[in-house]
Amino acid sequence: MRHGQDGEHVSVGAWTKRCYLAGRAVMDAALRPFDLGSTQWYVLWHLKSGGPIVQRDLGRALELERATLSGIVATLVRKGLIEQTSGGEDQRQRLLTMTSSGEALWRQLPDLSFISQAAFDGIDEADLATTTRVLRLATERLQALARTV
Amino acid sequence: MRHGQDGEHVSVGAWTKRCYLAGRAVMDAALRPFDLGSTQWYVLWHLKSGGPIVQRDLGRALELERATLSGIVATLVRKGLIEQTSGGEDQRQRLLTMTSSGEALWRQLPDLSFISQAAFDGIDEADLATTTRVLRLATERLQALARTV
DNA sequence: CAATATTCGTACGGTAGCAAACGATATGGA
DNA sequence: TCCATATCGTTTGCTACCGTACGAATATTG
Numbered sequence: 001m002r003h004g005q006d007g008e009h010v011s012v013g014a015w016t017k018r019c020y021l022a023g024r025a026v027m028d029a030a031l032r033p034f035d036l037g038s039t040q041w042y043v044l045w046h047l048k049s050g051g052p053i054v055q056r057d058l059g060r061a062l063e064l065e066r067a068t069l070s071g072i073v074a075t076l077v078r079k080g081l082i083e084q085t086s087g088g089e090d091q092r093q094r095l096l097t098m099t100s101s102g103e104a105l106w107r108q109l110p111d112l113s114f115i116s117q118a119a120f121d122g123i124d125e126a127d128l129a130t131t132t133r134v135l136r137l138a139t140e141r142l143q144a145l146a147r148t149v
Numbered sequence: 150m151r152h153g154q155d156g157e158h159v160s161v162g163a164w165t166k167r168c169y170l171a172g173r174a175v176m177d178a179a180l181r182p183f184d185l186g187s188t189q190w191y192v193l194w195h196l197k198s199g200g201p202i203v204q205r206d207l208g209r210a211l212e213l214e215r216a217t218l219s220g221i222v223a224t225l226v227r228k229g230l231i232e233q234t235s236g237g238e239d240q241r242q243r244l245l246t247m248t249s250s251g252e253a254l255w256r257q258l259p260d261l262s263f264i265s266q267a268a269f270d271g272i273d274e275a276d277l278a279t280t281t282r283v284l285r286l287a288t289e290r291l292q293a294l295a296r297t298v
Numbered sequence: 299c300a301a302t303a304t305t306c307g308t309a310c311g312g313t314a315g316c317a318a319a320c321g322a323t324a325t326g327g328a
Numbered sequence: 329t330c331c332a333t334a335t336c337g338t339t340t341g342c343t344a345c346c347g348t349a350c351g352a353a354t355a356t357t358g
Contacts, residue, residue: 009265012277013172015284018212020169021315022291023162028316028343029298037343056306063167068345070308075343092306092353116158118294119287127279128161134280135164138268142171145267149178170345177313177346186313205336217315219338224313241323241336 016135019119026115034109035079039064039072041109044098047082048106052097054088081105165284168268175264183258184228188213188221190258193247196231197255201246203237230254 027038036044042062047053053061059069073096076082081102085095098106120128176187185193191211196202202210208218222245225231230251234244247255269277 009269009277011281012269012284013265015281015288016165016169016172019284019288019291020165022288022295023165024344025295025316026291026298029295032317039344054306064344065346066305066307067309067347070306072344074308090306090354094307115291115294116162119291120158120161120283123283123286127283128158130276131280131283132160132164134269134272134276135161135168137272139164139168139171142168142175142264142268145264146171146174146178149175173314174346181347184312188314203336213314214316215335215337216317216339219336221314223338239324239336243337 012134012138023115023119026118027112030110030112030115034105036105036109037072037075040076040081041112043069043072043076043096044081044102044106047096047098047102052095055084055094055096058096076102161283161287172264172268175267176261179259179261179264183254185254185258186221186224189225189230190261192218192221192225192245193230193251193255196245196247196251201244204233204243204245207245225251 024038027041031038031041039062043058046058046061055069055073056066059066062069064072073082073084073094077084080099083097083099085097086093087095173187176190180187180190188211192207195207195210204218204222205215208215211218213221222231222233222243226233229248232246232248234246235242236244
């Protein structure tokens with residue numbers, strides 16, 4: 001994608017990047033006062049709504065590689081917001097639990113729903129559905145391609 | 150975007166991220182044998198097709214912050230693929246030029262157009278146009294929002 | 299049961315992005 | 329002319345991705 005050729009193909013690729021980065025920028029700005037990164041927020045959100053979870057399962061839910069999540073978990077543990085225990089049948093696994101400190105921080109965080117609302121409100125539902133369908137199809141194709149390369 | 154609410158809003162946000170990362174993954178895999186990152190590729194591509202350029206102008210063309218491009222330029226200079234000279238009227242500016250070593254590498258690189266083709270070929274042109282329009286609008290809104298936060 | 303293969307988490311090194319702060323250089327006014 | 333202001337590039341420090349390789353633990357298979 002985005003390799004200097006004309007046509008809608010490249011446009012979609014370029015705008016995909018811009019849109020992703022722009023959304024993250026707003027999220028990062030909203031979370032900056034709390035010293036929290038956007039993916040860290042997702043981890044807390046998942047723990048808040050789903051309770052304790054095995055690290056690997058959280059990685060699958062958030063679509064993060066083990067190495068990526070490992071670093072994020074380490075950061076959150078260092079901040080005292082979550083706890084990483086090895087309590088389970090499978091001794092390889094790590095169970096993640098929110099601490100009371102994490103719960104306290106969570107209560108202070110602003111509601112971030114304004115971001116997607118600002119981005120997509122008022123846009124035709126059919127167009128949004130089309131966009132989702134195109135992006136999903138392209139993603140599936142790219143992920144399949146990645147497995148062959 | 151992507152904050153755990155239902156509806157097309159969140160879908161678009163989530164797929165935007167997935168699609169961007171999937172495309173980059175394929176590009177990275179294709180460029181890995183050449184020890185070249187995707188953004189480094191864009192810099193070389195821009196220099197190859199547009200000739201020498203002032204660093205700041207390249208940053209605007211690629212939509213990168215000065216700090217981001219500064220690091221990428223340093224990497225490419227370290228690899229001997231580009232040259233950074235201060236030849237100009239404005240002594241603050243740096244002019245970027247491809248080296249012969251960079252030209253040689255460029256000739257070895259594969260054509261990456263297969264990536265966007267694999268992603269988007271066969272998809273209805275109107276749907277691609279809709280997707281581009283939605284993503285552009287959302288991006289503009291998010292960038293405007295970022296300026297107020 | 300022993301050997302092999304898989305999986306989980308981590309460490310390391312790399313790419314890519316940003317904000318903030320700084321020195322050097324232009325530029326515009328007073 | 330001189331000072332305030334803006335701009336360019338860099339540095340520092342951070343988030344967040346990935347692949348590879350490794351040890352430990354579990355599964356599977358012979």
